[in-house]
Amino acid sequence: MAAMEWFTPWFTAPGYGMSRLVLQRALAAVYLVAFLSAAMQFPALLGERGLLPAARFVRRIPFRASPSLFHWRCDDRVTGTCAWAGVLLAAAVLAGAADAVPLWASMVMWALLWFLYLSFVNVGQIFYSFGWESLLLEAGFLAIFLGNARTAPPVLTLWLMRWLLFRVEFGAGLVKWRGDQCWRNLTCLYYHHETQPMPGPLSWYFHHLPKPLHRVEVAANHVAQLIVPFGLFFPQPVASIAAGLIIVTQLWLVMSGNFSWLNWLTIVLAFAAVDFSGLTGTSSEAPTPLWFGVVVCAAALLIVVLSYWPARNLVSRSQQMNRSFNPLHLVNTYGAFGSVTRVRQEIVLEGTEEERITRDTVWREYEFKGKPGNVLRLPRQFAPYHLRLDWQMWFAALSPAYTRGWFEPLVERLLVNDRKTLRLLRTNPFPGHPPAHVRAVLYRYRFTTRAERRETGAWWHRTYVREFLPPVRIEGGSGGSR
Structure with a gap:
């Protein structure tokens, strides 16, 4: 008991209990949408008689190269069962089930969500090749080590969430700055609202904004993605302000188009840097179990080591977008729209x-x-x-x-x-x-x-x-x- 009491103060962030609650429940909601998408679309796209049958894929790709539950069995009954199981589990976590069980059981629930979705992504081929798939898996893996209401949020996991958010935003900013010249001369939004993959109901109106305002939009994007993310690593209240600015810019993107859960998940990650203690006070969770601290430290060490490759990619002149550096999608690189189509x-x-x-x-x-x-x-x-x-x-x-x-x-x-x-x-x-x-x-x-x-x-x-x-x-x- 003495060891746990000594361990808890420097290992935990008791002022972030509300941040963790919002982050976990919102992440569960994203998981729910992702599994619902699999349940509704996987059979036609990747099922036994789909456009790119996953069963054919797993026969030629070994498990170690693309770990997935479906290497064991890949038919419509199994994939459908897994998709709906993911929907139900995500709904349960969203409703608070992971906070109502012991800490170890909560971790198992988050791990099941992660592995089930990894199984779909790793056999999804071109239909699951988007950056937000890896982003959900990376965030979902970190969520395993966030704990639940029975213990204070671990500082290490919260910092790793910020590191993930930093790579998402700063990587996207660098891709744009190094890419199409229209990002540097502030004219990309003359075209982007019209030519983006799937415009939304407000995109027509965004497209017809005055051109000077489009230039302001691009300049604000550069600030939000190339400067603001560094504020995530500053003491409070700077970190919360940086997170708030990221949330506002992401909501602007939500209104202007359809980018799956990319913007929503970015907003979710920003809560790892928001300190609600001024509103809610500092919670008094139970002491952190020593075994949990050891597991979190081991996971953090793994992520730090694997971060070498995406960090190197950030500073590389040949920066790559949306690449996974390991088959478990634990640490990835992100970015979008390095070039903008004009027509x-x-x-x-x-x-x-x-x-x-x-x-x-x-x-x-x-x-x-x-x-x-x-x-x-x-x-x-x-x-x-x-x-x-x-x-x-x-x-x-x-x-x-x-x-x-x-x-x-x-x-x-x-x-x-x-x-x-x-x-x-x-x-x-x-x-x-x-x-x-x-x-x-x-x-x-x-x-x-x-x-x-x-x-x-x-x-x-x-x-x-x-x-x-x-x-x-x-x-x-x-x-x-x-």
């Missing part, structure tokens, strides 16, 4: 019932849930939910190289009215029977001007560019639904 192109999938293609053939469009299609449809807000197929369609419009492996299977599924695939879309123009042919057309999209919006009611204006994929059909007929 938005969209792939529109169309089908027809006509067996013979002529100049007068009538084509009907498939509508996606999030990506632009119908020019009269206001972009919707989906973040923090991640529409994985919609995002890949944005990449596919940038270059055919991004379609490798999954685009042709997508067209094949549409030709047979595959139910799981159609659930990923907003509308199916052929509800009765499959189309005879499907094609893909490339359009240039731009936001309408204010005058065009008043005259036509449209949010977008589009111009035909070229045929992206010629009409294809299933040999021997149009097939049947599955």
Whole structure:
């Protein structure tokens, strides 16, 4: 007991009890959204008859290179069970279950969330290749060592959370500063709100802000990402002020677009630097168990050692974005939009019932849930939910190289009215029977001007560019639904 009482004062941060509560509950909410996304989308994208079957992937990739529960068994029943188990466990933690059990049981709950989601990411291939997947895993691993309401928050884990937030923000700032010249001359937001992967309901309005204000936005972004993050390591109240500024800038990004849970998780991490003791007082948790302190110190040492690679990447002139340096995604590098596209192109999938293609053939469009299609449809807000197929369609419009492996299977599924695939879309123009042919057309999209919006009611204006994929059909007929 004497050893524990000596250990507790320098190891813990009792003034951060509220910070930990907010951080853990919000992180559980992000986990819930991530597992819900897997439950709803994994079967069509990566299931047994998905576009990139995970079972095929695990047969050729060894466990040590991509650790996952699904190396044991990878079928729709197992992956679906794991996804819904993750939803239920995350919901339980969000409701406070991890604070109602012994410390060791709380750690087991967080570890299960982490390993279950790691299992999806490590077999998810291109559909799980986004930086926010690694960010959730890295934050989720650290959460295992945050403790629960029965003990004061560990100082080491809180500092590692700040170190993670620093790398997210400072890495993103460096990528921009070293990348596209428009970030340095403050003009990137002349284009970005219009050309970002998935605009939101306010993006049209953000795009039409005065250009001087766009330049202010970029300059403020540089301050928020290249200067403010250093404040996270200063004494209070500077650290809390820095965290508050990061939260405000992230909320601005939340309003302007759909970036899955990237912005929300960044906000969550900022609470590791917020001291609520002035409002709530200093809590009096029980002494820290010695075994817990040893485990936290060991985990912290591991993270410090592994941080060598992302730290080196930060100072490298050839900085890489969104890379994991180990198969467990424990310490990663982050960043986005080192370059900004000036022109938005969209792939529109169309089908027809006509067996013979002529100049007068009538084509009907498939509508996606999030990506632009119908020019009269206001972009919707989906973040923090991640529409994985919609995002890949944005990449596919940038270059055919991004379609490798999954685009042709997508067209094949549409030709047979595959139910799981159609659930990923907003509308199916052929509800009765499959189309005879499907094609893909490339359009240039731009936001309408204010005058065009008043005259036509449209949010977008589009111009035909070229045929992206010629009409294809299933040999021997149009097939049947599955």
